[in-house]
Amino acid sequence: MIEEISKTQPEIVKQFMEIVQQKHLSHAYLFTGEVGAGELEVAMLIAMRLFCTNVIDNRPCGECTECRRILAREHPDVVMTKPDGLSIKVDQIRHIKAEFSTSAVEGSQKVFIIENAEKMTVGAANSLLKFIEEPIGTVTTFLISPEKQLILPTIVSRTQVVDFNGVDNQLLIQSLTNLGVPPSQRDLLLSLTNSLPQIEEWVQDDWFYKLSNQLIKWFEYLTAGNKLALPIVQMEIMPLLTNRTQQRLALDLIVTIWQDTLLCKYNSAALDSIRFQSAKPVISKVASQITTSQLLAAIDELLTINAALDVNVGFQNILEAKTLKILTLFSK
């Protein structure tokens, strides 16, 4: 079961295992998404990770007494409930609350999993609300529901929502923060990929940071008509690009800088919402200095790079040629 879930929701599982390890688990989560996307299984896996006596590689073993009791739904500190008939009634929630308060040892961990949470009656939901707001001891509640829109907004707003249909942005952002990625690079990275392993690779040894900085420098020189833009390509940018994937990423970043500039040219208020936040001062300056026709001509040039890459022309040759071409647009 552990392996299966790790396969269907690798990102979510990985992130939650790290969250548990760092003791950053929140009071309440709402797991939502299509039926069968692994919401219940991931909640149980997190509970197992919390109680397992034999954690291997930051994963629960699935074999120890604690793990087995959770899998059999018989663990006293992991209480699971689902609709009794058509709804989850207030008595069911009250019963669990009572059970938790009598058995709670100060500081001990409890997990509460509610399946089909959209079927809670208003009374049950209100009773749960108090419980989420004033938990007894260390309790984490997992609400599981394929229909988030049917859950009372007051409940939803007090949970951290994890969408199992796609990779959850909030979780990704938390992981990026844990990786030490500064907020100025976060949105840019997330606009390029949703894959955490991919981002981990990019930010290793500050590679992404170095590349972005050099591209910003290149852009600044280029738009000033400064011929030093060419040696930046040869000596600073190219050594950072050792394979096709990295080259394509660099190209995406280049196009992003120019698009952000275009955005700011038309609307200076857009500066705070551009993707390339670390290039903000340069983009702001360039947008105010260059003409729209220069900008559009440069973007036209850059957009043909992709086609050239497809016919296997060397990236350095293309980027050098484009640099020289764009320089002529800006030379004074």
Ligand SMILES: [Zn+2]
């Ligand atoms: Zn175990």
